[in-house]
Amino acid sequence: MTEIPPRTQARDANEIEFMQAVSNVMSSVKPVLDQTPEYRHHGIVERIVEPERIITFRVPWLDDGGRVRVNRGFRIEMNSAIGPYKGGLRFHPSVNQSILKFLAFEHVFKNALTTLPMGGGAGGSDFDPKGKSNDEVMRFCQSFMAELFRHIGANTDVPEGDIGVGSREIGYLFGMYRKLDNRFAGVLTGKGLNWGGSLIRPEAAGLGCVYFAAQMMARRNDTLEGKTCLVSGSGNVAQATVRKLIELGAKVVAMSDSSGHIYDEEGIDAEKLAFIQRLKNIRRGRIGEYTEKYSHASFTAADPAQEENPLWRHRVQCVFPCATQNEINKADAYRLINNNVKMICEGASMPCTEEAQEIFIDKGLLYAPGKAANAGGVAVSGLELTQNSIRLSWLGEEVEQRLKIIMKGIHDTCLSAAEAYGHPGNYLVGANIAGFVKVADAMLDQGVI
Template identity: 85%
Template sequence: MTDIPQLTLARDPHENEFIQAVSDVMTSVRPVLEKTPEYRHHSIVERIVEPERVITFRVPWIDDMGQVRVNRGFRVEMNSAIGPYKGGLRFHPSVNQSILKFLAFEHVFKNALTTLPLGGGAGGTDFDPKGKSDGEVMRFCQSFMAELFRHIGANTDVPEGDIGVGSREIGYLFGMYRKLKNKFTGVLTGKGLGWGGSLIRPEAAGFGCVYFAAQMLATRNDALSGKTCLVSGSGNVAQATTRKLIEMGAKVVTLSDSSGHIYDEAGIDAEKLAFVSRLKNIRRGRLSEYADQYPHAVYAPAAPGQASNPLWRHRAQCVFPCATQNEIRKADAYHLINNNVKLVCEGASMPCTADARYIFIDKGILYAPSKAANAGGVAVSGLELTQNSIRLTWLGEEVDNRLKIIMKGLHDTCLAAADAYGSPGNYLVGANIAGFIKVADSMLDQGII
């Protein structure tokens, strides 16, 4: 904790996720701070860990029974030194200010690494869309946007989807924004293809994660083809990660949701993945139905409170955690090490605890932090904004090629920064340092604001 500004600890002692994210970055950038007295003189660290703005608001809405319900909404606008705030909206009962500050803080450096002119932000609500009718979700989204619209804009703050916010929610949110502002702009990304969306955007985070993993393996003259992979989650990121791994010749044997995980030793092929897509994206069902459809697969219900997740006990060479934060803990990391894992590439935001991360790095496992490996989503969000600005739609192949180029450049930037500061091959240090320097230099250029 010595690397965390004492003021942050004093102000936010109970914000565990935020403190974890700050500690992760500050530990890595210590050599940069030692070599750059200007950063200390201008209190860059103290400023960079404090949000520029935190907005909290109530969200009243009416359920199908006519009952008025009230949820809490948030938007954390963390840093805009290199561009408008950019980051997801999360609809989930676990949402609180600490989680959103951590996500916004991560987005500051993730977005900087993409080379796109985007700052960092995050928002959401403790509303749970699961089990709600389309009408209830629509009414909630309209009420949520009735407050949020005052604080966002194409050149100010551009939200996107996150957990619980898919194409349905983005559609309702955008429709209300358009009505309130009487303008059609690229204020949200992840829009439908018929009204300003970009091809490859729903798949971008997952595709980008796999492209990054391929680059990592290439540094050891290895490839994804023939590798057995564990993937957690079953939302957009997990589905896209699985799809791209299949295309690159790997075998994915797991997926999960909040109720448990499935293990399919034969591998999840394109047909099985299409079933999962219909199940989760259209029917909004539970993953336990996979084992009903494919009886050879094993379904294991979730067991909250255990020291480790059974999903991470399966044998594999590559691991792609794509569900939620802190899903791989210390015990899970040792299970994976004992099963001879070669690579861990984070598809979700900070899915490994600090203990797990340092175990992987200490054991020489290829480990990619989410701010690097998960950057494909925001990269294509930036490309969606570009298409909106010029009123053009690029072909999927063009967007995918641009994504590949961005992820390769991002990979090389991380390695170069790690090498320059005495941590060769350490993607965690490299990502943190490269993102930090870009944002810190921009803040210096713009004065004390």
């Protein structure tokens, strides 16, 4: 039985992504609620699924033609029981309240797993930075921050980047915050290295994902060396995932963006990855241009009308979905199973539908949910805040070593929680329970607020 409060089901039934995220967690925690009646008595479930605060605002801005454009801005402050709200800003046409509530809800438990004192939040806008000039993006970011600055702060709510919000956008947002608040504070993470950022922050989610995968493989006396891998996406997370897989001796044969995916049977090596990084980070081009440079590779255009994504048809041993939510559905999962995939390690937030998750777990595959496997990004964001507070910058090697320790700790915590509640080896259940218990206990300690 899924422990979703009836009022939440009635009020939020139209918020599909949010209800999926709630169901994912609450389906795991019934044994916890049964063993700890205080959680039910004090309304923990009813409170934990309801955001502490939802902020919605308009964002007017001028395009290069002098026309006024208007987008909608959001910030979901979900839960601050263990620390300031922490979570990304997403700029994408698909952004709505449901998607941001799901992301904020996921961050509550993901951040708890890092052991760092961070609550959960998320925000963004339906603004699309693709095809916009730098000046247009700057004007939008300045207008967005002109409202958001009232609600954030280094000890209140600390946003970071997500889809559509990279170093360029963080720079414009931080500059406007500094102008409005007249303080140089760690109010955003993912900042530039010469103005408060942390080494390896852009790569942290991808690096952490691979470290988590390596821990899972080691538990079965195996490694990633020699494994053929598929990575979806081509942003920061995907790029760092590919880089670390190459370093560990794996062979990555595919990457993607919203236009489609490339397949390179020879493998994407360091030189090819550098080309993709220039293509995506500097030229902001489409992944299909890879085949113009490397003619032996193939490109398959995305077709939203298809039930199955052709990206998941390739025969590989390890899959790293690093693009967006629900990119692997039931049909895709069965395709991967039929191709003898051994491991799925999520680099994105909720990239597998609930049906796909159940299939992977039922078949005994190594399956790591994003709230555990991609927690490296927010973990290093927390380390960036620490460096800002003490006015020091750690060496990249030190930050990465701390990240490795955190990811091993998350891995072991998930296994321990799963074992304690009768689901040995189930990383999904373990992650949900471990994150829930930490936040729920903090809420109990602080009373009914």
